[in-house]
């Protein structure tokens with residue numbers, strides 16, 4: 001049972017029916033899903049959630065689609081791991097890793113795409129589409145396969161082979177575009193206006209974005225029904241960052257958890273940090289940049305939710321951290337060598353950002369801190385390939401002892 | 408005819424230039440302003456442009472040549 005009642009413009013407040021729309025016709029502001037929270041409050045409880053499926057769909061009352069028809073690859077309810085080793089190194093007694101790299105297509109994108117795909121089926125679209133530089137592409141193609149829809153994936157033509165394969169294997173039409181970043185964006189916006197396709201991050205965007213709220217719900221539930229003191233999050237468009245905070249606040253408003261006193265810490269890599277730069281400059285006006293970063297999954301130069309994420313930083317007394325490019329791989333190594341979790345570059349940004357936050361005193365030893373790891377390291381092998389050097393020997397004891405004299 | 412929803416950002420002295428008026432004088436582009444904000448030395452205007460696709464592209468290139476930043480309203484759609 002879905003409790004979404006309307007789409008509401010975040011700028012002028014005008015309301016629209018829950019249609020495949022993403023901008024206000026009047027002021028071009030972004031639309032957000034509105035819910036009947038009173039009805040949700042009558043239906044939801046800790047028990048009802050705990051008796052639900054062990055996936056993101058246990059929070060169906062707070063998602064804008066009918067879970068009975070979910071296009072579901074068993075996404076979500078991913079592990080929240082107490083990171084004792086990394087915590088000891090950083091000086092944190094209550095550090096947790098939300099390992100969202102273990103989702104069906106190895107990133108948190110399955111949460112948003114699962115909701116968007118479900119909505120697309122509800123609207124009877126036959127084709128799912130997206131513009132992507134990697135994680136989204138694989139997730140959209142996989143969900144389209146599950147839903148029996150066809151799919152179109154638009155990528156920049158210089159994308160890494162691994163990501164192209166990771167999407168193409170599910171059988172979509174993959175279109176590699178020669179042109180600038182700007183060109184890919186403009187083409188996709190025009191295609192979305194021209195063809196009756198569900199572009200998950202264009203005309204499905206209000207529904208799609210809601211999927212990330214489950215990253216807030218899960219952490220609160222897994223911490224024993226309470227919000228953490230700190231969330232450290234990687235951002236590109238800023239959407240997930242705002243939705244984690246929204247999720248925590250909805251839980252508070254529904255009486256499922258005590259008062260939320262969570263500080264939201266955004267992390268971005270130096271080569272594409274338009275939101276963090278605006279934060280440092282003390283303005284809410286994000287100036288678009290041309291991305292040039294090793295963290296390709298975070299390379300959005302003109303972030304759609306930049307302004308709203310700066311608001312979340314303000315409301316939560318959080319901050320934003322710019323991570324130097326050379327520290328991204330260090331972060332990946334730190335997490336892998338201490339916690340046995342191999343993350344992609346976005347996770348490297350989070351771990352190095354976390355380190356900086358502790359060093360500058362923004363996070364204290366005894367405070368409950370959650371670092372969001374949103375993508376799997378096997379997707380960005382290129383970033384760390386040079387660091388690994390296996391020892392090569394012939395199959396004899398002598399050869400082994402020659403290379404490793406004191407095992 | 409095509410339509411394009413864009414935000415122009417003007418920095419510094421550009422704030423005082425009639426860029427939008429000039430755009431519609433130089434090119435066959437209809438401009439329809441929806442939202443705007445101007446503060447000391449920084450202004451932005453969100454508007455819809457309507458015209459032949461090729462003329463729209465030329466118009467946008469010209470706006471960029473004035474030093475004005477041009478972005479699609481929806482932001483980048485690439486993840």
Ligand SMILES: Cc1ncc(COP(=O)(O)O)c(C=O)c1O
Pocket residue numbers: 107108135136234235236237238239240241297298344346374375486
């Ligand atoms: C692994 C990973 N983490 C984080 C993000 C950032 O998400 P958002 O665009 O919601 O800020 C993305 C994609 O954009 C991603 O692929």
Ligand SMILES: [Zn+2]
Pocket residue numbers: 009010011012013014024025026027028029
């Ligand atoms: Zn509006």
